[in-house]
Amino acid sequence: MRTRFLAGSALAAAILTSVAGPAYAALTSPEAYAYVxxxxxxxxxxxxxxxxxxxxxxxxxxxxxxxxxGPFATNDTLTATTAGDPTTGTSSASATVDSLGVDFGPLGSAALTGINSTCNATPNGATGSGTIASGTVTLPFPLPPVTLQANAPANTSVSIPGIGTVVLNEQTTDADGVLSVNAVHFTLLPALNGANLIIGHAECGGAPPAVPIPMINAQVASATGATVLAAGLGIVYLRRRNSGNATTPAAG
Structure with a gap:
């Protein structure tokens, strides 16, 4: 009977876990990371x-x-910011710079403005975006320049002749529900070592809210402690009294 009860309890627990559990393997605490x-x-x-x-x-x-x-140049301020709150299980991240030049050597160059990546996470998931106000990749003559779309939809991929590909507003989510956003991600051709250039990175993940530890009033704790002590002493006294009053069997 006990074996059946334990098996039934395990099954019930598994069912409850599958129903109540999050859609992803949640973090134990919120986290965030950003760089430009x-x-x-x-x-x-x-x-x-x-x-x-x-x-x-x-x-x-x-x-x-x-x-x-490396390939980057700017006179503007690069800013990376993160924040979070364990009590609500939330986090956020952002990466910004007003303008940035990218040098691909004899293969060309890129000019970007208004770079901004953001990420916001809750216990239920994360959302974010990576945007640029404008972007142009200049290639050697006679190739025409390539214009990069402002405020592009997520994971917009553009092929750059002789250089590789660029993904705008790149977004990926890992098994823990952590969202990673790149405003611009260049992946260069194998002849260029398949190098990765990332501009405007923000990632964040939420977690179950931390359970607050209730504070115990000092007076209540003192009174409770005294009551427990008195009860314990009373039990000891009764046991000793009962032991002393026990009837000793007469010798035969």
Whole structure:
């Protein structure tokens, strides 16, 4: 009978878990990460690690005024921001820069403005967007320039002759429900090491809200403790009294 009860309990628990569980493997606490640019090394140009970065926890804003590294150049301020709240299970991230130049060496160059990526997450999932106000890839003559769409739909892919492909407003979600957004993602041709150049990265994931620990009133705790102590002493006294009053059997 006990075996059947345990098996039935396990089945019921499995059913409840499958019904009540989230649609994805939720994080245990909210998280977020953001950076403005990163690049693999290619064509003699050095790699650029994620720059500047912000991570939640603890969150906050990181800025960098001007940049000239690898293929990237700008005089504007690069800003990465993250935030979160464990009590609500939410997080957010953003990455912005007003203008940015990208140098592909003899293969061409790109000019981007109004770069902005955002991500907002709750315990139920995450949403975000990666946008540019304008973008142009200039190629060697006689190839015409390639215009990049402003406010493009998610995962808009464009082929760039001689360079590779670029995805605008790139969005992917992992098994934990963490959404990653790239405003611009260049993937270069194999001849250029298949290098990845990411501009405007924001990622975030929500989690179940933290359960608050109730505070116990000091006076109530003191009174409760005294009551428990008195009850314990009473039990000890009764046991000793009953033991002393026990009737000893007469010797035969």
């Amino acid at each position: 640019v990163s690049a693999d090394a290619f064509g003699g140009l050095a790699s650029v690690p994620p720059t500047p970065t912000s991570t939640y926890p603890p969150g906050g804003t990181t800025t960098l005024v001007g940049l000239s590294a």
